Amino acid sequence: MEVAFELALAAHLETATDWLLARQLGAAVDEPGARVMDLVGVVPSDGVTDRAAITPETIPPLAVEGDVGVGEAVPVADALDCGPERAESVAEHAAEIGFFERGRRGGRTYVRQTARYPDWVDRLVGIENKPDLGRPGDLDFQLRFDAALALFDEVWLATESYVTGAHLNRIPEAVGVWRFDPATGEREVVREASPLAVDEPGVEIRREEPLRTDVAIIDADAKARRRRRIAERAWGKGWRPAGFPGCVNCSATDDGVPECSFHERLIAPGSDCSTDCPGYEAGEVLDVDHEELRDERSPWVRDPSGVVRRQSGLDQF
Ligand code: SF4
Incomplete structure (x- = not known):
């Protein structure tokens, strides 16, 4: 079963690397739900310590992307790229998790960041799991999609099957291949992944028909935004399934x-x-306290001590 393979691979990678892992994240830009990556590995840079100090949760993308700094507080309705009601609710959540300080002045909500948003992602690794290559499903399309869009620095196919030359010929050259045994946790590199051009525009394949392919050209800024959103989502979500069933088995x-x-x-x-x-x-x-395990085994920190670092007081708004 694919889910069992995926969970075993995530557990293995969490121990074998310093990556932050998450399962099942949207991996397209123009139509975000059009491609879902099975596993995402965020390879952290030194800035991860600063990121960890802010909050264990995902910071809302609009709060990161908005025109808000750590200096002077700004009116939230002007600073976030959305309608006023949405801006209020994003600001409220960002304040609850410790990324914004929020106050009222003259009937308007003002915000500023509690800390500068750090540059904490070195690379993003996308992993498509296909334990049985005899049942490839949409694999060819999925990997061509990933290679053309180049949203991840590296894309890997992970399988339990023996990989033949014919299999390798069918998938884009840049995609690396791991053979992984979920029973033993052994992972063998069948073919190395080549770096993808994440800083250049990419091509998002929207629809393929026999005589026509619909594509969208995605500029480098849109890719950078989506990459940060993927990393943030991974930070808050993780890979372990939430909750256990009330079943004796x-x-x-x-x-x-x-x-x-x-x-x-x-x-x-x-x-x-x-x-x-x-x-x-x-x-x-x-x-089962899986947050404790995540804290121990990854760069993620469950209870950062420095969430509210400065006590500015609302009068400064
Ligand atoms: S409900 Fe019980 S038996 Fe069924 S999959 Fe869940 S744990 Fe297993």
């Missing part, structure tokens, strides 16, 4: 991943478990 691995003794594999309870499952038998919900 579920236990937790040492990596904090739900495992089912009925199906004999790792599971994502949100999609795998329900009272209709043939193995379901009511039981205790396990209390």
